[in-house]
Amino acid sequence: MKLKKIVILGSTGSIGINTLRIIERFPERFKVIGLTAYQNSKLLEKQVRKFSPRYAALDKKHIPDFQKIFGKSLKILDVETDLEFLASLPEADIVVIGMRGSAALKPFLSAVRSGKTVAPANKEALVIAGDIIMQEARRHQATIIPVDSEQSAIFQCLNGGKRDELKKVYLTASGGVLLNIPQTKFDQLSVAEILNHPRWQMGKKITVDSATLMNKGFEIIEAMRLFDLKLSEIQVLIHPEAAIHSMVEFKDGSIIAQLGITDMRLPIQYALTYPNRIETGLKALDFFKLKALTFKEPDFKKFPCLALAVDVAKKQGTLASVLNASDEQAVEAFLDGRIGFTQIYNIIEKVVSRHRVIAQPSLTQILDADRWAREETEQLIAKKR
Amino acid sequence: MKLKKIVILGSTGSIGINTLRIIERFPERFKVIGLTAYQNSKLLEKQVRKFSPRYAALDKKHIPDFQKIFGKSLKILDVETDLEFLASLPEADIVVIGMRGSAALKPFLSAVRSGKTVAPANKEALVIAGDIIMQEARRHQATIIPVDSEQSAIFQCLNGGKRDELKKVYLTASGGVLLNIPQTKFDQLSVAEILNHPRWQMGKKITVDSATLMNKGFEIIEAMRLFDLKLSEIQVLIHPEAAIHSMVEFKDGSIIAQLGITDMRLPIQYALTYPNRIETGLKALDFFKLKALTFKEPDFKKFPCLALAVDVAKKQGTLASVLNASDEQAVEAFLDGRIGFTQIYNIIEKVVSRHRVIAQPSLTQILDADRWAREETEQLIAKKR
Numbered sequence: 001m002k003l004k005k006i007v008i009l010g011s012t013g014s015i016g017i018n019t020l021r022i023i024e025r026f027p028e029r030f031k032v033i034g035l036t037a038y039q040n041s042k043l044l045e046k047q048v049r050k051f052s053p054r055y056a057a058l059d060k061k062h063i064p065d066f067q068k069i070f071g072k073s074l075k076i077l078d079v080e081t082d083l084e085f086l087a088s089l090p091e092a093d094i095v096v097i098g099m100r101g102s103a104a105l106k107p108f109l110s111a112v113r114s115g116k117t118v119a120p121a122n123k124e125a126l127v128i129a130g131d132i133i134m135q136e137a138r139r140h141q142a143t144i145i146p147v148d149s150e151q152s153a154i155f156q157c158l159n160g161g162k163r164d165e166l167k168k169v170y171l172t173a174s175g176g177v178l179l180n181i182p183q184t185k186f187d188q189l190s191v192a193e194i195l196n197h198p199r200w201q202m203g204k205k206i207t208v209d210s211a212t213l214m215n216k217g218f219e220i221i222e223a224m225r226l227f228d229l230k231l232s233e234i235q236v237l238i239h240p241e242a243a244i245h246s247m248v249e250f251k252d253g254s255i256i257a258q259l260g261i262t263d264m265r266l267p268i269q270y271a272l273t274y275p276n277r278i279e280t281g282l283k284a285l286d287f288f289k290l291k292a293l294t295f296k297e298p299d300f301k302k303f304p305c306l307a308l309a310v311d312v313a314k315k316q317g318t319l320a321s322v323l324n325a326s327d328e329q330a331v332e333a334f335l336d337g338r339i340g341f342t343q344i345y346n347i348i349e350k351v352v353s354r355h356r357v358i359a360q361p362s363l364t365q366i367l368d369a370d371r372w373a374r375e376e377t378e379q380l381i382a383k384k385r
Numbered sequence: 386m387k388l389k390k391i392v393i394l395g396s397t398g399s400i401g402i403n404t405l406r407i408i409e410r411f412p413e414r415f416k417v418i419g420l421t422a423y424q425n426s427k428l429l430e431k432q433v434r435k436f437s438p439r440y441a442a443l444d445k446k447h448i449p450d451f452q453k454i455f456g457k458s459l460k461i462l463d464v465e466t467d468l469e470f471l472a473s474l475p476e477a478d479i480v481v482i483g484m485r486g487s488a489a490l491k492p493f494l495s496a497v498r499s500g501k502t503v504a505p506a507n508k509e510a511l512v513i514a515g516d517i518i519m520q521e522a523r524r525h526q527a528t529i530i531p532v533d534s535e536q537s538a539i540f541q542c543l544n545g546g547k548r549d550e551l552k553k554v555y556l557t558a559s560g561g562v563l564l565n566i567p568q569t570k571f572d573q574l575s576v577a578e579i580l581n582h583p584r585w586q587m588g589k590k591i592t593v594d595s596a597t598l599m600n601k602g603f604e605i606i607e608a609m610r611l612f613d614l615k616l617s618e619i620q621v622l623i624h625p626e627a628a629i630h631s632m633v634e635f636k637d638g639s640i641i642a643q644l645g646i647t648d649m650r651l652p653i654q655y656a657l658t659y660p661n662r663i664e665t666g667l668k669a670l671d672f673f674k675l676k677a678l679t680f681k682e683p684d685f686k687k688f689p690c691l692a693l694a695v696d697v698a699k700k701q702g703t704l705a706s707v708l709n710a711s712d713e714q715a716v717e718a719f720l721d722g723r724i725g726f727t728q729i730y731n732i733i734e735k736v737v738s739r740h741r742v743i744a745q746p747s748l749t750q751i752l753d754a755d756r757w758a759r760e761e762t763e764q765l766i767a768k769k770r
Contacts, residue, residue, distance in 0.1 A: 157545070160541055160542070161662050250662045251664050252663060253645055253667050255645055256643055257644055258641055259639075259640040259642055269637060270637060276550065278636060278637060279636050279637065283638075284553075285634075285638070
């Protein structure tokens with residue numbers, strides 16, 4: 001068995017922590033060679049002690065402390081400038097992208113251009129620049145194995161048939177914390193209420209995106225890129241029990257589904273061991289304890305962010321970059337108490353509608369659109385206060 | 386596209402009829418070269434006119450009529466003696482085994498020994514002599530693509546991983562017509578009540594076997610043979626909505642399921658077009674109209690035939706042949722009004738318990754056990770009257 005050498009971008013977030021839990025169980029299979037964090041230097045320090053990577057990157061202000069602690073045993077890098085270098089280390093086999101936000105775009109591209117196996121949990125890079133990433137992956141023979149639970153399910157289900165026999169993808173959604181809360185109450189929702197997700201333990205930003213269903217909208221765009229799908233080939237299916245992680249319908253009407261418990265270690269481990277599967281040591285899904293599995297259509301009126309994302313998915317170009325950037329700023333403002341829950345949509349919608357779309361944009365144009373959208377969004381947030 | 390030449394054993398039964406409906410839609414892909422029936426000469430005549438096979442086999446007494454009608458344009462064979470010849474025609478690519486009962490065993494073996502692609506809907510041959518069939522299939526490089534809905538689902542799900550990564554198979558069962566009828570009423574059940582299956586349109590024998598869950602017991606043994614599974618690797622799951630046709634759990638806890646409408650044309654067509662998939666022209670499963678999917682453990686006390694089959698699956702040898710033969714006779718007696726519903730189990734159980742098992746039996750020993758079981762069963766039926 002060849003030891004796989006792994007770089008984890010964002011090792012102190014939930015994806016990074018879970019990836020390290022898997023690696024810890026299989027020291028004969030995996031070796032961590034690079035870890036990165038922004039501000040959580042305490043946790044990164046523990047991770048470095050435990051896994052002894054050759055490289056660690058973090059915010060500049062923590063670098064002197066790290067140098068004192070680890071001396072020459074560790075190459076210490078600046079997270080702002082050195083992630084592209086880390087993502088393209090010649091000795092790396094797999095680059096896990098656990099960091100969130102569009103900051104992942106450049107290291108993602110760097111990993112892809114170095115022909116790595118890339119395991120992205122990050123959606124933003126694929127949403128805003130998926131075309132470019134997939135094109136570069138083909139050119140440099142990089143393998144992309146999604147870690148996002150739904151995208152991993154689709155990836156696994158596609159083994160059930162040939163790509164050109166695919167008819168439709170059912171992208172399942174638990175429905176988020178607001179599924180059974182009437183829209184009339186949305187105005188009064190507190191941050192704490194929104195952060196109480198019923199199925200998945202995740203970061204704050206993505207939990208808010210799950211509540212608005214913007215997250216599902218991003219996943220639509222992500223799936224279009226990852227699997228070269230048309231918008232019409234994707235059907236969002238509200239499935240509150242979250243036992244089915246997604247499904248693929250083939251031409252002959254046969255549907256292949258992937259099911260499992262809601263634990264991110266499943267898709268992460270699959271990406272690390274692909275094309276093989278090994279024990280996870282986790283409990284299996286228990287069909288006898290499972291509640292009935294139910295399905296319904298998404299409510300686009302109640303969740304206008306999903307409708308907006310679908311509209312963006314139709315138009316594409318720089319618009320996905322604008323949607324993503326505006327959402328990042330608006331959700332941050334909501335989490336900081338600067339705007340109310342329903343203002344998230346109102347603000348993003350305004351920014352999206354004001355944007356002049358550039359079709360088939362360059363990377364520079366994508367990043368310009370991102371910057372523009374953040375400024376526009378901040379101005380609208382300031383006005384709302 | 387190479388034209389696939391097809392022999393259908395049992396073309397006037399439900400599997401045969403559905404197979405011909407598929408073939409009719411794709412004349413550029415499939416050509417029927419052989420059809421067989423026992424007594425339904427009228428339907429066979431229509432089928433021969435429509436599909437112009439080179440060969441047709443039926444009961445001896447209808448042969449003169451057929452000779453008058455078709456003259457030298459058709460080679461007319463005796464269904465009692467000539468199925469092995471038909472199943473091994475050098476020009477045949479696929480042999481569909483739609484006929485029921487252990488009579489399918491010899492033609493099944495003949496097809497396998499000729500290295501054909503065999504699409505069996507028949508369970509009995511695999512239940513009573515699965516070891517021999519699979520061994521011969523390996524030796525002669527025959528491909529077996531099961532047509533039974535559950536086995537087809539397992540076959541399709543196995544594409545999601547490697548065979549040695551399989552942990553468990555979930556064999557789903559609609560639960561049959563008696564799922565919600567209390568056991569205390571079983572004594573008074575009429576033949577008509579038993580034949581009213583909620584999910585699948587099937588022949589009478591298999592519908593009774595679905596009511597007793599003996600059918601699921603046979604499928605356990607069949608799956609053990611087809612996929613080389615241990616009994617402990619198979620979990621029967623009562624799933625009344627019959628949307629999930631079966632599932633495979635892999636080592637890592639990931640479960641791959643196959644779903645679809647309950648129409649036998651789906652698995653039949655998959656067997657005919659394997660490894661490709663083509664349009665069926667059938668409606669897809671509609672998740673928005675679907676009721677909640679539910680699961681529960683099978684009730685072995687209420688359905689002792691399932692418990693008996695599990696016990697037989699443990700012991701194997703000639704016992705599966707005895708179980709199958711005794712069930713055929715007992716169900717026939719029930720359908721003829723000679724015994725009541727609960728006597729089906731009582732009689733089979735007696736016959737199975739009286740049998741002296743031969744481990745790793747020859748084909749002759751299997752067929753001897755079959756004959757012995759039929760005689761024993763008939764004696765018990767006669768006594769009960």
